[in-house]
Amino acid sequence: MSFDATPNDASGMSASGVTVTYRNGHTALRDASFSLPKGTIAALVGVNGSGKSTLFKAIMGFVPISSGEITILGGSVRDALRANTVAYVPQAEEVDWSFPVLVEDVVMMGRYGHMGFFRIPRAEDHKAVERSLERVNMLEFRHRQIGELSGGQKKRVFLARALAQDSRVVLLDEPFTGVDVQTEDAIIALLREMREEGRVMLVSTHNLGSVPEFCDRTILIKGTVLAYGPTEDIFTRDNLEMTFGGVLRHFVMQGADLHDDEEDKRRLTVISDDERPFVIYDHHDEDEEEDEKS
């Protein structure tokens, strides 16, 4: 666990001692600190009501921060808003799907920050929309009403909007909820490409099973940041128990090593929330192994 977030980390995104108190006096986030370098896919993991959306809102400047500081690419949230640095891929429930709008218009919204006052799209904006829809494999749906799409297709369209916005920081609110495995794989592949482009992705997810697979960093949250850092360091049984309290049951599958490497021996830990078992790494120290043998 580490709390050495540097407020002026010019490389990616960081928070230092961030507290957010809503108007009704409820403090949803207290003294939260983390630091993410450029070219990162970070998981934001916590139970319902732990403050994930609140953190997203603070990063986007939708809620005021009562104390502390968020730094995005070395600048303030206000700078990031002005420079169109942060894109947001919402949860499906946050969107009014009955609103009559075409897929390509939704993606074009990502270009607004690049347009002039009258928001008249230029050739480069149309090209960016086309390229983005192509990247999420949705170009053929460009003239469809957004409300006519399936859940997974809608998610892809909002990802395309973030791509069209060409933001360096992308916040994704539960992108895997209600999508099939193929779409989940396609989204993960796209996030990896975006990581190669040096972007910072912060992904809130309840799908813990896939976190070690594609998130190089993890932030554990429960009203504050409990732990953050490289996923293999953070995704431990103790940390997850601290994050989820008694919600999760765990059991260790003896002798099932993830790695052959003797120097870095870990065993497979399966944690179950009773509905969906998932696998995490757990450091396996040699002394413990000896104790078990004796």
Ligand SMILES: Nc1ncnc2c1ncn2[C@@H]1O[C@H](COP(=O)(O)OP(=O)(O)OP(=O)(O)O)[C@@H](O)[C@H]1O
């Ligand atoms: N506008 C608001 N005014 C007052 N309290 C709020 C407001 N929005 C959220 N909260 C409270 O802040 C806490 C954190 O909520 P938040 O929406 O950030 O959680 P979350 O981790 O995103 O949850 P979920 O996984 O259910 O989406 C909760 O206790 C919630 O009731």
